Amino acid sequence: MSGARVAEGMMLFGADWNPEQWPEKVNDADLRLMREAGVNRVSLGMFAWSTIEPQDGRFELDWLERLLDRLDAASIGVNLATPSAAPPWWLLDAHPEIQLVDAQGRRVPGGGRLSWCPSSAVFRHYATRAAAVLSEAFGRHPALSLWHVGNEFGNENAQCFCDECAIAFRSWARRRHTTLDTLNRAWGTAFWGHGYTAWSQITPPRTTRNPPDPGLALDYRRFCSDQLLAHYRAEVVAIRGAGSTVPATTNFMIAQGADAIDHHAWSAEVDVVANDHYTVAADPERHRELAFSADRARGVAGGGPWLLMEHSTSAVNWQPRNRAKGPGEMRRDTLSHIARGADGALFFQWRASTAGVEQFHSAMVPHAGVHTRVWREVCELGAELARLAPVTGSVVERAEVAVLWDAQAHWAMDAARPPTIDVAYPLLPERTHRAFHRRGIRVDVLHPDDALAGYRLIILPGLYQASAGLTERLDAAVRSGMHVLITALSGIVDDTARVIGGGYPGAFRELLGLRGEELLPLQPGQRVRLSDGSTAERWVEHLTPTTSRTTATFSDGPLRGLGAMTRRELGAGTVRYVAAVLAEESFDALAGALTAELGIRPPAAATGTAVDLVRRVAADGTGFLFCINHGAEEAEIAVYGEDLLTGRVARGTGAVPAGGAAVFRERRTSLSGGHHDERGQS
Structure with a gap:
């Protein structure tokens, strides 16, 4: 990430605005309502290709220019989108070859979005031409604040299996592996006699009677x-070639364990990290998944501020049962993202559509109009975000606990045929994050290549593939005083998806001081007890300690009497292993024991377990303590400072009502009991 500021001196608030879907007279009402709600940023043009370029080479931009002029007059900045997410029918008719081909070799018909092939030279020509035209026309417009390139790359076109992709893949594979001998070794093609003798033989992993080689x-x-x-870069190059220097980004989808693209690899290419997030109605603790997603987004942003490009005011349209958010839930969701580093929160979308597949997706202006609870909450939220202007540019206080997440480890696990279908890659990282979140302990979510220094506890939850050099860096960190917890299903394969021989978990075997002999998935509903009172489910492993000591054994099940947890002292730190998938309540207990042993505490003392506490810190050292109460009872927080949302001052204790929130600008205060700092600690 280049480090461009998300915003200057204000918290961004707004939505995707799609005026092309409405009669022009609606624009007047929309602009008036935007001012009423406190909107200061909108995204324009995301799905407007057919309006911007109704015929090949005929661009109609007057309507867009009028809107930009009016938005500028209203002091509303614009994220101007390139429209490549939704190619128009004239392009699909003229060039059906730009459309995706699925793994079965079937051409995906048009009519959706992101239906284009990332390798298509034809599509890239048209998309970059449109980007260049927009840049030439509006690249210096005063309303333009950010280029919004495409939309949710990979959300529907994560993989294409067409012949053009096959040609591009051969070139990619040749650059990566150099020779066929190297490639054959990396992919293990001797198995089933799949060795390649010519580059032309390499094809995408299309559907056959058997799964493809994992490598x-x-x-x-x-x-x-x-x-x-590469396509994103090409559009940015077209924008820059037309003279615009305005920062550019695209909206990631870091949510629900998704890894359509490698966000870590992409992060260096965007000027601002932006993310879309939608809670899942079926999850009774959806606010904890939201926290995990926001922590991941901040990790992708290198710990700096980022932008929430999309979330929902209420229900979405794509889940089996699209639950409406309850009173105050939109506010809590928004503030949870901002607490975790977002310098703004935008919605999809501004006005609820009356037609199209997302006609029942909520919006800032609902179908029922402005005489609604949602609209009242939107206006209240806009006023509150304006009061949070001092928070912009601050960074989230460094956590003491870090969890490692890697998209490529996710893909490696998906590519394999592991011994069970009951453990998907996101399960263990999400379970780990939730366990600490329930205790009010903040977690940073890092990529394995990120710097590890400064953390008290590093957790590798099911990190199936180990990146090069990680073991050595962990060894050095432990010897210097860090504590590391590694769980089952970690370090199984290398970066070519080959199982690391010599015993599980291959990459971390020597570091942990043990040797795993066998992987034993459990049957549905089967549980195994451990000697420390824990319960395992889904998966256990047979291990033998070498230089580590056993801290818990299996009390029953196929490994009765054998080691289930180990610990090794190494230098000034420790490294531990859990040879099982612990049930959620048991992992919660383990997280509690670790935080107590290591002295890891929440950012501030609070009553109740449903209060989310996150501190952001400005460059001058000012702390902003976000207190978001997801519970049904009032919570008390140990804090000194002013609540930016209400103006109330806390002198040692601040109350946060049930379902409410507060953002305290902390201050140092000398009291008779000693000197208290902004963390409410002596």
């Missing part, structure tokens, strides 16, 4: 992410 499947996911990134 091939993993490399293809890498290739597809790289192809999408």
Whole structure:
């Protein structure tokens, strides 16, 4: 990430605005309502290609210019989108070859969005031409604040299997592996006699009667992410070539364990990290998944501020049962993202559509209009975000706990045929994050290549693939005093998806001081007890300690009496292993024991377990303590300072009502009991 500021001196608030879907007379009402709600940023043009270019080479931009002029007059900045997410019918009719081909070799018909092939030279020509035309016309317009390139890359076109992709993949594979001998070794093609003797034999992992080689499947996911990134770069080059220097980004989808692209690899290419997030109605603790997603987004942003490009005011349209958010939930969701580093929160979309597949997706202006609870909450939220202007540019206080997440480890696990279908890659990282979140302990979510220094506890939850050099860096960190917890299903394969021989978990075997002999998935509903009172489910492993000591054994099940947890002292730190998937309540207990042993505490003392506490810190050292109460009872927080949302001053204790929130600008205060700092600690 280049480090461009998300915003200057204000918290961004607004939505995707799609005026092309409405009669022009609606624009007047929209602009008036935007001012009423406190909107200061909108995204324009995301799905407007057919309006911007109704025929090949005939661009109609007067309507867009009028809107930009009016938005500028209203002091509303614009994220101007390039429209490549939704190619128009005239392009699909003239060039059906630009459309995706699925793994079965079937051409995906038009009519949706992101239906284009990332390798298509024809599509890239038209998309970059449109980007250049927009840049030439509006690249210096005073309303333009950010280029919004495309939309949710990979959300529907994460992989294409067409012949053009096959040609591009061969070139990609040749650059990565150099020789066929190297490629054959990496992919293990001697198995089933799949060795390649010519580059022309290499094809995408299309559907056959058997799954593809894991090494091939993993490399293809890498290739597809790289192809999408190449397309993003091409559009940015077209924008820059037309003279615009305004920062550019695209909206990631870091949510619900998704890894359509390698966000870590992309992060260096965007000027501002932006993310879309939607809660899942079926999850009774959806606010905890939201926290995990926001922590991941901040990790992708290198710990700096980022932008929430999309979320919903209420219900979405794509879940089996699209639950409406309750009173105050939109506010809590928004503030949770901002607490975790977002310098603004935008919605999809401004006005609820009356037609199209997202006609029942909520919006800032609902179908029922402004005499609604949603609209009242939107206006209240806009006023509150204006009061949070001092928070912009501050960074989230560094956590003491870090969790490692890697999209490529996710893809490697998906590419394999592991011994069970009951453990998907996101399960263990999400379970780990939730366990600490329930205790009010903040977690940073890092990529394995990120700097590890400064953390008290590093957790590798099911990190199936180990990146090069990670073991050595962990060894050095532990010897210097860090504590590391590694769980089952970690370090199984290398970066070519080959199982690391010599015993599980291959990459971390020597560091942990143990040797795993066998992987034993459990049957549905089967549970195994451990000697420390924990319960395992889904997965256990047979291990033998070498230089580590056993801290818990299996009390029953196929490994009765054998080690289930180990600990090794190494230098000034420790490294531990859990040879099982612990049930959620048992992992919660383990997280509690670790935080107590290591002295890891929440950012401030609070009553109740449903209060989310996150501190952001400005360059001058000012702390902003976000207190978001997801519970049904009032919570008390140990804090000194002014609540920016209400103006109330806390002198040692601040109350946050049930379902409410507060953002305290902390201050140092000398009291008779000693000197208290902005953390409410002596």
